[in-house]
Amino acid sequence: MEWSFFALRKCGNDPADRPLTFHYSTRKRRRTMNRDAVQGNWKQFKGLARQQWGKLTDDDLTVAAGKREELAGRLQERYGIAREKAEAEVDEWMKRLS
Secondary structure, X not given: OEEEEEEOOOOOOOHHHOOEEEEEEHHHHHHHHHHHHHHHOXXXXXXXXXXXXXXXXXXXXXXXXXXXXXXXXHHHHHHOOOHHHHXXXXXXXXXXXX
């Protein structure tokens, strides 16, 4: 769902005088909040990640530290899967956490 906000300026023919449009996406905000929550509480989520992906070592999880790209890279390396699939798995896991 997207919301639009308008800031009105004085009316005139100059394009700079036209209303400004600002977009706010709740989807992006939620995704960012999920990632921030995982990164901020990584020590707690580390155990859940270990349950989800048993092949990841403690070192892998420590290096990842809640960073989506790093975690996907470690999954790709340990499980031999495509980068896109690894990223999709991480995204789905983070979505389930919230």
